[in-house]
Amino acid sequence: MKKILFIFTLAFITTSVNANSLLIKNVDVYKSNGMEPNTNVLIKNGEIVAIGKRIYETADRDIDGTGKSLTPGLFNSHTHIGAVEVSAIGPTVDYYSDNDSVTAALKIAEAFNPNSTLIPHNRTHGLSHALMIPESSTHLFSGQVALVQLGLNPRVIHDSLAMAADFTEHGFDLSGNSRAAALVELRQALDDAKDFSRNKKAALAGDHRNYELSYADLAALESVVNGSKPLLVHTNRASDIRNILKLAKEFQLNLILSSVMEGWMVADEIAAAGVPVIIDPINNLPSSYETLGARLDNAKLLSDAGVKLLFTNTSRSTSHNAYLVRQAAGNAVANGLDKIVAIAAMTSNPAQLFDAPVSGDIAVGEIADLVLWGGDPLELTSEAELVMINGEIVPMESRSLQLRDRYFKRLQP
């Protein structure tokens, strides 16, 4: 019985998507290579089948996009979505662990809650995908990064995209309060992972030397030291960024940098190493001694040097309002970054780097993963009017909207 019902449901969903072709007319389309003004986009079966001034086909539904814009669905490249409900309520918080015997082996994906109220709230405002990054609590390595899709059936796309490590003052604190000691610890862990990889059989048989990290942690680091999985390092001070770049070169790591508030000071070196960075372009305060160089045009200066950008947004909104990555992008543009580059930093760049099932672009033949905005795509007065994630239109429903409607009724005379 259960099985029959399941098949029926699937068939129903497919039919409903098939039956709905959609034509968005006269809309400004933001593609990864530029903006195409005032054009039409035809979507069939959840796929973009035509883009152009002249589309003569009719669709089941027309939307007038005059004065509106279309962007790919947004990505936020540093969240804890699905691993937190209420930050101050410990049992709902799974993006870090106080268990010091679990470091690199932690997979945040395994904590993902597809029923989190954060998901509908964020997707109704245009967020289609998010990176879940575990945070360090006991060790420099915090665990494995996941990519999640926030559509009708929220799901983990990749459960181990990268290994996250903390080389900020917080990480140094976990490592005996010295950045020099932290570097020794990182090096030792990478050396151990290499050694473990070479001598796995003996090590597991108890016939090899002891390691600081558990076998599970070392096994998780194997793909990092063999270069197949990126090491994602949070770090801020220019000199710390340099040390990590040097370490990555020495161990031939596939590196992604994150936070990099003083990145602009070493932008050329980051660019030369071909390392992408995840940043919050709004963060411009010397909130700690490692971010004294923080500035609002960090994104612009990094981009000018040739660094590939991936955007996230300010700390207090990282997960609950992850969709505000769009505000972060808008501010980057207000401070000199090219608009197409800014949009790419929350669409095509993360989609490609993290091998998403959508391209983060609007092009013929691609899955429709896109947002129709009421105006300029970065203006805060432009609301998401239509959101399609992985080919499906998502309903404009959330807990927050239900609360609003309930109390608006009560305000009527």
Place this chain on the structure above:
Amino acid sequence: MVITKRRYPMNRTFLTNASIAALLMVAGCAEQNSSKVEITLPNKNPFPSTYTIPKNTPFAIVNANVLTGDGLELTNTDIVISQGKISAMGNDLEIKAETHSIDVKGKWITPGLIDVHSHMGVYPAPSTSNHSDGNEMTSPVTAEVWAEHSVWPEDPQFEKALAGGVTTVQILPGSGNLIGGRGVTLKNIPSITVQGMKFPGAPYSLKMACGENPKRVYGSRNTLPSTRMGNMAGYRKAWIQATEYKKSWDEYISDSAERSLSNTPTRNLRLETLAGVLEGDIRIHNHCYKVDEMAQMIDMSKEFGYEIAAFHHAVEGYKAASMLAEEGICGVMWADWWGFKQEAYDMVRENIALVDYAKACAVIHSDDPIQIQRLNQEIAKAMSAGNRMGLDISPAKAIRWGTYNAAKSLGLEDQIGSLAVGKNADIVLWTEHPLSVYSHANKVWIDGDLRFDRENKSIQPTSDFNLGIIKAGAVRP
């Protein structure tokens, strides 16, 4: 008990509250018939503002589009500024030839933005323990502490807020305590002392906190309060003591026949501040997220006869909107923050718009040194959310949340928060429409003095802290 509330205690160097002043007059008459001990009352203003309006020659801003800050949008308007005030405003004003005119060619101006909830100076950047001075969490009631005594004027966050068009800030103690201490209203200008920033004549505020924070802080130490009922008991106990304290001083002042040096009441700093609230001198700014707790705070204010100026972080403001309107209490809110605590779980993006819709005083606030730099964007988001549900809120109406309504919550709406003849010349000239994400504050005047100019490095103040960190002459946005 009826409280006569005065917006501006005019004579702060002497006896500044209305009831004591009135009683003194009675005492003065009585003294003609007796020669008792002369009355000496505590100085209500021992740390007076040293701010004075810089001398500037009159100037005019011409051809501006204006959001007045109190609900109007004006086009092609000229404004004349003289002695720190707006002396004339209108279309095609006749401007004297010798008056310097700045033709802004249709660019937008607004009043200086006001943030009524900031911890700049008391939680400065860099955020280190040596400067973490915002929460005196050694007792649940610390009405005796004053935020101004913790303000580090060199906090490099102030200048960032200025670059965002913020001209006035209320600096509050944190919310770890039931009653956290006095807040202070500052002009956002560089000064080596906090007295140099203090808004002359601005009423003091008292920070109170509902809900999770105080009960968590003290509950973890096994002392009262560890529950919400403990919170209420804690406030009420304090107000009972304050009522008694006020009575002892009132009797001392009024009963000239019995007055002697030996029965002069002993000063108690904690109760002195609370008595200042009971007398209507000090305004309550109450951290309170939830509608049920707001209702209890309102009942308690009636029990003890004081008024509440504002509920801050009112995430459930939309549930309390009618109540706020009826009681004349401002709801001070974020555009969209939520989920960091259970009491911040019921967020709606339409919160500010709905409080406004109910005709209550809706105010935007930051409580955050990043967000304070773009209050205009926070206003834009809140307006947009309201418009999406069909409330039809114009930018002219929305800007009030960070201007006139904010000033009203501070008791300063006669001086700041809107652009009109006679008001302080706190003015921001924007590069784009003020509610655009692409807009920057281009020029910021406080009392007619140009304090920030995006186009002129020499008018971009930086704190002592930044010297040697930012290269001399360099600009760091």
